[in-house]
Amino acid sequence: MGYLFDPDNWEWLVTANNLEFLLEGFLVNLQIALIALICSLIFGLALALGRLSRNKPLAFLVGLWVDVWRNLPVLLVILYVYLALPASWRETYEDAAPAFLPEVMQTGRVFAALLALVLYNSAVLAEIMRAGILSLDRGQGEAAAALGLSYWQRMRIVILPQGLRRMLPATVSQLITLNKDTTLVYIIAIEEVARRGRILTGFNFFGGVQAPLLQVFIIIGLMFILTNLALSRLSRRLEIRERERTGTMVEPVTGLEDQVVATLPAR
């Protein structure tokens, strides 16, 4: 306990620019999470529609794809994509990466990390979206069809606006998981916050003071706890607003630690 509360150990964090170094790393995590989320949403919607498609072979193949990626550990996917990605792809990314991104984000490693996170999260989000769409009353689709709308019109005007709104809280909680998962890219040597923590604490003597490992990681943990708490607040507020807007108790589609728990209506 003495170690934990020793003021010298805490002071170490604010000497030089240790804390700043960590915060910069944390910014990389947030950027990776945000970019991966946007790509996963787009790709996930395509997967969800594919799985719901009336073309049976397509639906089966997409279903298989989704189930395989969803059930693999993220760390395995990250390592695999990193090791298996052709070097030319990484170089293409390095050339094409927009210059406004920080330097870390322009490396080919980040491309591998993003690709892996998108592969995994798009599969999870596809299931959340599918659950959202399926939770709609059948009558919605049937009424739209009776009005003479085509498949795409039905999706665009009737089904998706309602189904996707229901899955908004679940998407935000998936973002929390994704945010936590971004620390895993430390394994392919991307300089994000966990890696920077290891770098800092790797120097055994830093100005004569042994780096306070415990404190460094507690601070990193706090960064995540604060951002994720804010996100879950947001998720709850969205849920309440939705309930007030529609005036009904919709059963929200919830994503819990990656797994879709929504009870799909019996068909």
Added chain:
Amino acid sequence: MSSWIELLTDNAGALASGFWVTLRLVGGSFVVAAVVGTLVAALRIAPSKWLQRLGGVYVETFRNIPLLVLLFIAYFGLRRAGVPINTWIAGIASLGLYTAAYVAEVLRSGVFAVSRGQIDAALSLGFDQRETLRRIVLPQAFRTVISPLGSITIAMIKNSVIVGGAVAINDLLKESRIIASRTFETEAAFFWAAVGYLLLTVAATIALRRLEQRHAIRR
């Protein structure tokens, strides 16, 4: 393809030992998660405001911190602070305590999902508080929490990989990485690791579906 099968037969021992380590890791963490999760859930439905708040702090802390950071705190951090903790204890404690937060949330919502009328009816039939909880509330709560608890278990199997990635425990992924770096057959080595994890998660999914068909209430 034949070289892939060869890689499996050549390294069957290492892969099997990794698989076994993963299983033990998941099993140990499951016990920790179940015990701690139940205790925290009990705190969260306790009559005292302060106990509830304490449970809430536990859940929010362990649910929002990345497992990797938790492992770094539990293993490297505590060692630096002078606590002699070994890799297995750090790994099982981190994965177990992390999962316990989710377990507690599910158990709590399961208890709240039992409708008030059930409790009133039981009390008016002359059951006392304890009996109501044991005979009426908990059996029904158990049936609603089966499917979310199953998803948590599956997520825990996947999260066990992170333990091997952070501390020196040779689980399935670690073993296959060792094979990959020795033979340069990255694709094959990772393929078999993926097959191993899919076996575990798919088996868990099937077991869960069986259990659901027998017990679960769909709401």
